[in-house]
Amino acid sequence: MDPHLLRTFVAVARCRSFSAAARELGFTQSAVSQHIAALEADLRTALLTRRPVEPTPAGARLLEHAGPLLLRLDAARAEIASLASAPTAELVVGVSPLALTARLAAAVAEAERRHPGTGTTVRILDRAEIPAAVATGGLDLGLTDGVAAPSDPLPLPDVAPLTTAAAAQSPLAVVLPDGHPLARRSGLRLSDLADARWLDAPECGIPLARLRAATGARGFRPAFRYDGTDVRGLLTLAAAGHGLALLPRAVAEQAPGGAAVPLVAPRLVHRIELVHRAVLGGPAAVVAALAVD
Amino acid sequence: MDPHLLRTFVAVARCRSFSAAARELGFTQSAVSQHIAALEADLRTALLTRRPVEPTPAGARLLEHAGPLLLRLDAARAEIASLASAPTAELVVGVSPLALTARLAAAVAEAERRHPGTGTTVRILDRAEIPAAVATGGLDLGLTDGVAAPSDPLPLPDVAPLTTAAAAQSPLAVVLPDGHPLARRSGLRLSDLADARWLDAPECGIPLARLRAATGARGFRPAFRYDGTDVRGLLTLAAAGHGLALLPRAVAEQAPGGAAVPLVAPRLVHRIELVHRAVLGGPAAVVAALAVD
DNA sequence: CGTGATTACGGTTGACGTAATCATA
């Protein structure tokens, strides 16, 4: 199971074509055919059907392994490479939308003050991409967010041995339109809101599946879907009554024309987690200092 | 970065010798030398010092990647192999000590009733080994335990795409000797016990580091270390006053001459999680039915 | 028939073993 062969296998499966994969990889059609044949001979199983080219059940299972495997391989190579080369002055920080806070902005400013000439980029990414991007060297630093029990770490996919540290922890609140019957409550229980209309904002809010897992309840049906990464857009929709949204309290309170009611049960907090490789360059180390515990 | 080369690299690093690794792998000394040279040329970095043979900093980082990488590779191969071959009648279940419950015993009995002739083995393993053993095919089924917030999943190392399901969830209690000043309380808070004397039983109890993480407190210093995997031994030591132990309530109540006081804060539960591959054989599927949610 | 996968075959490259050399405790 040479990684080389796995790489062409995933390319073929993605392209659904030997020839297209060959073009993409810079091989001949023949070489790709031989790669797949070698893999199938090695595993003694058909991995792809031909005409149309599609993964067999065994191939589908192999695909689930191949992605993380190749990612880890890239991560290992990137890590060794970064050890050898001098730490770059460039700093690339990847954040999920709710992880971009005033404290982060201040930490970046501090890094630029202490390391003049640092070119800093802040990039908004999906939560799921951040550990992978840090591991493969695309990011110097990552900040993800999520909800968890107080002082519990967030469950991150361990694509590679990365260092993680809490960067912030804050209470949660539900955003409601001002006139909503629940808007004048002093606190809300999540289990009482399972049947409410919820905003589904997978790219910038808390995934509804997480709320279901936390309560054990079935509900939290999406009433309205928001695909943007702009938190202000989400606040606006929630304040306008398109559905409830659960957000860090400080963020929820910024909803224009909306009310932010603290979540009192279950005991959950919003958490921002810092992710980076073991060895950090100059400016990255300054920003990483925003870890709190 | 051929996995073959990585495999010899970890062997050399473990043996601290090229020749010993060569014997272990069935290669000549020369081949091993060439493998390491190829790896170092590929990554353009020295990975090992010679005489004595020890990993350089870069080599140490690579070692951290190599283990999981090779494990995943084995897991992929094992999974494909298990798909191809007929499901075996043999059933091997690996459990951490606190995951071996009456319900599991009943489920195994049920599997044997429904699939007569099944040879079943139950094996006690360290928590950390279970997902890896399931992934590489050493186990058909794994049961790990740990503490978590109610209805939160346990954080498992994702060595491979495995299916996990909750198998049990139960309250926690602290085991104290009968005469202990706290033994007559009706409930205890973990944060009040940070400075108490604790039993450190990494192989069968709850790791003290987990308690520190859950409370954010520094304490939970080990006063007495117990290296066995026998829970009854742990109960005996706790009841004799060698230190406190946190255990599932039903287990804690079995302490001979000891008191079990429920844990009331933080809100934590003991959880048993079922781990298996996507495709299960006959008897394994019966046991897997003990999942509860 | 034509597009696209497979098979045949040859040149080149790379992998491993033998054996000689080098280096260090």
Added chain:
DNA sequence: TATGATTACGTCAACCGTAATCACG
């Protein structure tokens, strides 16, 4: 000087490309 890593070199297998063949739509 002895143990153990490296280098030199020969053999053999594996890999990839060219080109012919095969098969499905």
